[in-house]
Amino acid sequence: MKILVPVKRVADPDNANKMKVSPDGSRVTSDGLEWKLNPFDEYAVEAALRLNENGATGERLGEVIVVSIGAEDVQTTLRQPLAMGADRAILVKADDAEIDSLVVAKALKALVEAEKPDLVLMGKQAVDGDSNTAGQMLAELLGWPMATFAMSIHGEDGALRVGREVDTGVLTVKVTPPAVVTVDLRIVSPNGVKNGVTPDSHVYNEGARYASLKGIMAAKKKAIDVKSLADVGAADGAVVKYTKFELPPARSGQVKYVADVAELVNKLKTEAKAI
């Protein structure tokens, strides 16, 4: 199976509380924070590799292409999925101000039409904008079925049985490729992905794989094809325009340390009137 994995570079999500807003509110900056691969996209890369390999022998069953849309230096971030095992990468150069989910979906559509993958596998959301929209929009633009928030993908007679994490539990669908699947955290649990080739006895580690030294060396030689938004027919500009950014108000008051359970219950009853 040929799999395309769109990925995004984000400011270190574990330090998101250090994001800054310019005094006039026109810009949000991540100065001082490291760039990371969006965690959900990293899981999508892992899921793509699991789908396209015999986990027991390491034999590869198909190509995995990673794609990003962003600044020139996103190439540095793209080396990570290449080191994990993706075969090649494509970067569509763009300024953040030029893009929104619809532009991203249009750019990805053009790349899908050129590359003709069987599956697009991507994170359910990027943890900077937190929009959770690009995968769904891409599926619609392509006229493909989709399975969002996937916690499991099991290959089944040429189709994929996907367990979706929804508010009320797990919704299972069976989808026939080509399709778009967006992944949730649990896709990288030991049994999240079954491709029908990797023996059932093979147990994956929890989480995304680390790049081996050999993988890191190999990644340096892998191709990154750089394109422009115009090349992919997505230079019309964003329709979602941000006009102002602000920091949330701090929670009022300091934390009060209570000595014991009795004091806690007393405070909740008489002071906070919460019980």
Added chain:
Amino acid sequence: MTDVLVVAELLDGGLRKNTLSAVRFARQVAEGTGGAFDVLAIGEGAAAAASALEGYGARKVLVAEIEGGYLAEKYAPTIADAARGTYGVVAATASTYGKDLLPRVAARLDAGVASDIAAVSVEGGTLSYKRPMYAGNVFGWCAVRSDVQVVTVRQTEFEAAEPTGGSSPTETVSISSDPAADRIEFISLESVKSERPELTEAQIVVSGGRALKSAENFHTVLEPLVDALGAAMGASRAACDAGYVPNDLQVGQTGKVVAPKLYVAVGISGAIQHLAGMKGSKVIVAINKDKEAPIAQVADYFLVADLFAAVPELTAEINRVKALG
């Protein structure tokens, strides 16, 4: 003047109450722009759900009866066709249903999406949306410059609309289809049924973290406290990932967002991703061994204690106080 189409959410053939948050939003836009709003009940049981929506001030309640389990591929064409040329805004509540479905509708309409919004402002007929970004650490205000604007609203920020009386007329809309639906099949929806209040609607939420150490401890240590408080049970991502509880209890940036009157975090250190899902709570209590845990940044009350001793004691104390009345 902006007319709004609200897409209702159905479950088991009935209306999900979270729909009323999107109705609240629609009223704000309609009032602010001098427009009106309609509600579309779509799915299996739409006709019955429509009758539950008649008393909320909608100009019309639209009905699209579609048999079988929910699939975005089956719903999106009908919603897009109903919306095109008629509505300025299409809205739903930002549940997993709204988040799955509405972007697909938007792409069909060549529309931009403002997702999971916390507020809307109307100035001179122009709509701006405030949305949480970076796990709720930044709010961005955005405008959507497409013919139709597609919006999902955060349930905790838009209080359920109350009935206005009156009765909106219902109207059946025609069903459109898309070949994409031929390549996807609904197999099942497995839900864990609980007698407890729904997490996103509960007045009190008690959440457990990895420090509970096992599924068994969630059951024997945390659940008695949950029930003593008449609360809903939640969990941190770490506890869900460890398999202690199902993932639909996850509170956080990518799980559920809650804002109850009282939130009790038991053995939860307070990673940024967790805080994003609960820091809007009115009163926050932390029970943790580590007084420096990041949960202290948002907690009102902090009991530094071993949860295995403190939680049973707290449960007993709550029960005692409640018995006294």
